[in-house]
Amino acid sequence: MKFASKRGNEKAELQLTSMIDVIFLLLIFFVMTFKIAAQEGDFNVKMPIGGGAGAQDTTNIPIKLRLRASAEGELAEIVVNDSLSFGNDWQKLRAYVLDLTGGNAPPTPEEGPEVEIDLDYNLRYEFVIEAVTAVTGQRIGDDVKRLVERIKFAPPRKAK
């Protein structure tokens, strides 16, 4: 009877070279296609044509926000309801909105006061977003407290 030959007690060795090649290729692919994108967020604006945004404003605190621009498109003046001027201080505008709303969030996004933003044509978009930020809420720590959910834009003014 023939005995099976005894196996040597050497370590079984895996051939890793090709696996490492493929893994490095994958790694290079992912590193090259990787894009660091900043976190983005949204402001919702509901604006049907020729009408208000949803329900009528029953809060009796309409806010008409007029944003005047300099010739370079910088913010020149913030005027509320054609009478109150806040210079270009967003904090004063926020304090005014806080005072008007009593710091209370509207019960639903379709309710509560409505802000109409009327801006000079050449005012840079970043100032429009700053205005929207100032009137829609405030950040307290990590929480965002909503003050106004309904934003609409006045008809565009003609370019100078």
Add this chain to the structure above:
Amino acid sequence: MRPRKKFDTKVAEGDMTAMIDMVFQLIIFFMVLINFSQDDQNDKIKLPSSELAKPADAPLTFPIVLHLDSTGAIYVGSEVATVESVAPMLRTEIQLLVSRNQSAKDANIVIRGHKNTPGGLVQDLIKKCQELGFEKFVLRVREEV
């Protein structure tokens, strides 16, 4: 004199385990974070930032992403238009909506405007979309850190 020891003739083998572990972790990291979607990204657009910006809780229903750069060019997918010439592209989207038993009112127009774009151009774009029946607009901004 003491005779010199003979060197071991076996092949020197480095321990690859730690390196493979690390490389796998790197691959998993990049795989999880990779974003193949080109729809909502455009290198030409530098979004304005806002401290109130927070990612949406739920995905938008039928989002139509319009990238508006500082010169007034509008990028819709791979096509470029202006406020005056964007209507045909939006009509194509409306046809798609109708084929899914929806209307322009159900869609969300996502405006990714460059921070230096004149605000009036954004208003013009909104007005053009309103004329086509769109009602819901989303102003996309960068989260301020």
